[in-house]
Structures are given as structure tokens and as C-alpha cells.
Amino acid sequence: MKKFIFLILIILVVILSTVFYFYQNKTTNGMIMLIEFEKIEGVLNWERELDNRGIGALVKVQDNVLEEYPDVFKRLANKGYEVAGGYDIAPFWDMPYEEQYQYMKEAQELIYNTTGKEMRVFGSRYFAYDENTLKAADALGIEYILARGTQGVKAAVYAPEEYKVKIISVSNIVFEDMGSGSLCDYSLWARGADANDFQKVVNKSLSENAENLILVSHAYLGGTRQEWWNVYQNALNSNKVNWTSFDSWISKVKVSSMSNKDIPINKEVKYVAPTPAKAIEDFEPIPNLNQLLKEEEFCPVCY
Numbered sequence: 001m002k003k004f005i006f007l008i009l010i011i012l013v014v015i016l017s018t019v020f021y022f023y024q025n026k027t028t029n030g031m032i033m034l035i036e037f038e039k040i041e042g043v044l045n046w047e048r049e050l051d052n053r054g055i056g057a058l059v060k061v062q063d064n065v066l067e068e069y070p071d072v073f074k075r076l077a078n079k080g081y082e083v084a085g086g087y088d089i090a091p092f093w094d095m096p097y098e099e100q101y102q103y104m105k106e107a108q109e110l111i112y113n114t115t116g117k118e119m120r121v122f123g124s125r126y127f128a129y130d131e132n133t134l135k136a137a138d139a140l141g142i143e144y145i146l147a148r149g150t151q152g153v154k155a156a157v158y159a160p161e162e163y164k165v166k167i168i169s170v171s172n173i174v175f176e177d178m179g180s181g182s183l184c185d186y187s188l189w190a191r192g193a194d195a196n197d198f199q200k201v202v203n204k205s206l207s208e209n210a211e212n213l214i215l216v217s218h219a220y221l222g223g224t225r226q227e228w229w230n231v232y233q234n235a236l237n238s239n240k241v242n243w244t245s246f247d248s249w250i251s252k253v254k255v256s257s258m259s260n261k262d263i264p265i266n267k268e269v270k271y272v273a274p275t276p277a278k279a280i281e282d283f284e285p286i287p288n289l290n291q292l293l294k295e296e297e298f299c300p301v302c303y
Contacts, residue, residue: 028242029212030242030244030249031245032215032243042218042223057082082247083119090124091124093128104142134165135163144168147170148170151264160259168214171205171210171213183201189221194227212253224289
């Protein structure tokens with residue numbers, strides 16, 4: 001009888017281990033990316049939410065925001081958020097090497113002077129890059145370049161064999177006849193979609209069970225407007241995705257190593273001039289966001 005019970009226990013352990021393994025390997029490896037070039041309230045709201053969930057994020061903000069709120073981004077970096085540098089005035093496609101190198105060097109110095117951490121990730125406007133970008137990144141010791149999505153919802157990391165830098169290709173979605181863009185609130189809003197449309201796109205994207213996914217929020221939209229914030233809340237609560245920090249996320253991605261000429265590149269940008277159906281200010285704001293800013297003036301929101 002004891003042998004029979006022992007055998008049953010062994011079988012149960014095997015079954016549970018198999019289910020756990022299946023679940024772990026079928027759950028999408030997900031990361032939140034925050035973008036900001038105007039205000040700080042949305043970033044603070046995201047910080048509070050992600051801290052409460054123990055997640056972290058990749059944070060790419062425009063120079064003016066870094067310079068105006070250095071303590072916020074130093075705090076984020078010290079807590080393990082990855083603060084990325086950028087050049088948001090123009091895309092790097094076909095820009096001369098010397099110019100790209102100088103802009104990337106300036107971003108690198110700003111990130112270090114602001115956070116005390118080395119800049120590991122960089123992205124130009126529209127996440128554009130070319131071979132000059134890769135050369136400049138290698139010369140400056142930058143680990144990752146952000147790129148527009150090339151595998152649909154699935155985010156990917158490419159390692160060009162000729163260079164040390166790696167390319168992070170973000171999640172990419174197509175919305176009706178509006179072209180493709182990042183899995184992002186602003187990307188949909190700029191093409192005339194509303195929060196309900198965004199919810200449908202996010203639901204569909206999560207249902208694809210992609211190996212890796214990057215969900216992006218322009219914090220002044222998704223982090224300050226209730227309708228859009230609800231979409232992110234639903235996504236964060238999903239059991240389809242294991243949301244994690246940049247370091248954890250990147251460690252789980254299977255890197256595709258190939259010649260640079262074979263790495264796919266996406267240059268489609270159909271919403272250079274945004275044509276939203278409704279202004280951001282016309283969406284209902286998240287209550288008490290001003291309180292976050294007042295708290296920030298006296299003490300950090302999250303230690």
C-alpha cells in the first residue's frame with residue numbers, strides 16, 4: 001500500500017512539474033517601455049504602479065525631461081529601471097556617421113551625468129538606425145540599439161556578426177489601413193484610434209503568445225489618461241505575460257546572430273504628422289495625479 005501511495009505521489013510530482021514547465025515556457029516574456037518628452041506626472045504614476053508590482057521598465061525620455069527632473073531618473077536607475085538615451089529630433093536613417101556619433105556621445109554623457117550609470121540602450125527618432133549607427137555604437141561601447149518591429153508582435157534581438165552592438169526590434173502591430181507601428185498608446189492615438197481600439201489591439205497581441213513582447217507607453221498619454229491607463233492595467237494583470245525588468249527580459253530572449261545585411265529592417269512611418277480623432281487633453285485624467293507631483297517636490301514617490 002505504501003509503495004502504491006509513493007508511486008501516486010511520484011506521478012503527481014511529474015505531472016505538476018510538467019504543467020509548471022509548460023506554463024513557464026508558454027508565458028510571454030514581457031517588458032514595459034516608457035517614453036516621455038513633455039511632462040513627469042505620467043512617469044511618476046508608472047513608477048508607483050510598477051514598483052508596487054516589482055516589475056521595472058525600460059525608460060526612454062527626451063533630453064529636456066532628463067535635465068528638468070534628474071532626481072527622478074537617478075532614482076529609477078538606482079532601482080533597476082534601465083534609462084535609455086535618445087536623439088528625438090530626426091531619425092538616423094542615412095545620417096552621416098560623424099553626426100550620429102556626436103549625438104550618441106552627447107546622450108551617453110547626459111545619461112551618465114544624470115543617473116551615474118552607463119548608457120546601455122539608445123534609440124533615435126522612430127527607432128531608426130543604419131550601419132553608421134552600429135559603427136558609432138561600437139565606438140562608444142553602447143550595448144543595444146532600438147529598432148522598429150520586424151516580426152509582428154514578437155519582439156526580437158539581433159546580433160550583427162560584424163559588430164558588438166545588438167539590435168532590439170520592438171513589438172510591431174498593424175492597425176486597419178493606418179499602417180504599422182509599435183505596440184503603443186501613442187502609435188494608435190496618432191493614427192486616429194481611441195482607447196477601445198487600443199484595448200482590442202493589446203488583447204489580440206497578448207493572445208498570440210509571442211515569445212517576447214514589448215508594450216510601450218508614452219507616459220503623458222497612457223500614464224495620465226484613465227481610459228488608456230485601464231488598458232495597461234488589464235495587460236499587467238494578464239496571466240499570459242510574465243512582466244519583468246529589462247535585465248531579466250533581455251536575458252530570456254534568444255538572440256539571432258547573422259550578417260548585418262540579413263537582418264530585417266523596418267522603415268515604415270505613416271504617421272509623421274499625427275491625425276488623432278481626439279486631443280489627449282480631452283480624455284478623462286487619472287484622479288489625483290497632481291498630488292504625485294506635489295509629493296515629488298518634498299520627497300521621492302517611491303523611496
